[in-house]
Amino acid sequence: xxxxxxxxxxxxIMASPAFAQESVVKPISFAELQASEPAILSGNPMYFLxxxxxxxxxxxxxxxLKELSLKASILAEKAAxxxxxxxxxxxxxxxxxxxxxxxxxSLVRYKAALKKIATTGDRQLIQPAIVxxxxxxxxxxxxxxxxxxxxxxxxxxxxxVLIDIMDQLxxxxxxxxEEISSPALVRAQIQENAMAxxxxxxxxxAEILARVQDKAASLEKIELANELRDLIRTLQAIDNQ
Numbered sequence: 463x464x465x466x467x468x469x470x471x472x473x474x475i476m477a478s479p480a481f482a483q484e485s486v487v488k489p490i491s492f493a494e495l496q497a498s499e500p501a502i503l504s505g506n507p508m509y510f511l512x513x514x515x516x517x518x519x520x521x522x523x524x525x526x527l528k529e530l531s532l533k534a535s536i537l538a539e540k541a542a543x544x545x546x547x548x549x550x551x552x553x554x555x556x557x558x559x560x561x562x563x564x565x566x567x568s569l570v571r572y573k574a575a576l577k578k579i580a581t582t583g584d585r586q587l588i589q590p591a592i593v594x595x596x597x598x599x600x601x602x603x604x605x606x607x608x609x610x611x612x613x614x615x616x617x618x619x620x621x622x623v624l625i626d627i628m629d630q631l632x633x634x635x636x637x638x639x640e641e642i643s644s645p646a647l648v649r650a651q652i653q654e655n656a657m658a659x660x661x662x663x664x665x666x667x668a669e670i671l672a673r674v675q676d677k678a679a680s681l682e683k684i685e686l687a688n689e690l691r692d693l694i695r696t697l698q699a700i701d702n703q
Contacts, residue, residue, distance in 0.1 A: 476489055488603065489605060490598060490601045490602050492542050492545070492546070494541050494598055495538050495541050495545070495598060495599075495602070496535075496538045496595070497538040497539050497541065497542035498542070499546060500539070500540065500543050500546050502576060503543055503546060503547055503561070504543065504547075504560060504561060504564060505557070505560075506621045512539070516532075516536055519532055520532065525650050526575070526578050526579050526582050527582070528571075528580060529575050529578075529579075530576060530578075530579045533568070533575045534572060534591070534592075534595060536568050536571075536572075537565070537568045537569060537572045537595075537599075538595070540564055540565040540568040540569075541565060541599055543561055543564070543565070543604055544558075544561045544562060544564075544565045544602070545602060547561040548561070548606060555617040555619060555620060558694075559617070559619045559620050559623060559644065559679040562606075562620060562623040562624065563623055565627065566623055566626060566627050566630070569599075569630045569631070569634075570630060572595075572634070573630055573633065573634045573637070576592065576634055576638070577641075578683055579636055579642075580637055580641035580642050581641075592638050592642065592665060593635075593638055596631055596634055596635050596638065597635075599631055600628070600631055600635075603624060603627050603628055603631065604628070606624060
């Protein structure tokens with residue numbers, strides 16, 4: 463629970479206006495998501511061809527590792543579709559929410575495969591790729607949450623789905639930190655990838671994470687939550703100077 467709170471702090475920092483203003487110069491790219499820019503999006507009459515391809519690929523899954531690899535690939539494509547949909551139809555809340563929900567469903571399936579692989583001996587082979595993909599998706603979704611570059615306000619439906627997506631990503635990172643990798647490596651990856659292009663914020667975030675981790679062992683949940691809110695306000699005040 464304490465690790466989830468710490469990871470949630472990281473997500474909140476990335477989604478804060480102060481962070482968005484400093485990092486918006488380096489948006490996440492399709493290449494970083496390890497997916498090509500989608501030419502066919504949900505709602506297109508030809509979209510069923512993607513579903514057919516994914517169903518066909520599932521027939522050839524012969525191990526938990528291959529299952530996770532396929533679901534990671536599908537999740538990357540869904541993330542690319544979400545990014546593209548928001549870029550071309552950000553004004554249409556219903557369409558964007560639909561893309562978010564499709565990504566959300568793929569993320570749930572990916573997390574289930576991740577928990578499954580955590581119990582096998584293959585987990586060390588995929589450790590770097592898992593951490594990298596999850597923090598990249600945190601960059602994408604936290605950018606969507608703030609979306610200051612487009613000057614948009616998210617609808618309540620979009621906000622509900624985004625909050626769940628970010629919770630699912632945080633829970634997936636906890637699985638990696640506790641069962642596949644280590645908290646130290648995960649924190650390093652978050653600092654390197656999620657804070658890309660924002661050195662000052664990365665440094666302050668690292669300091670805040672260290673303070674929270676030091677306090678986590680002794681503070682009760684309510685006290686820790688209050689401490690996190692104070693730290694977030696402090697960070698935002700510094701950035702606004």
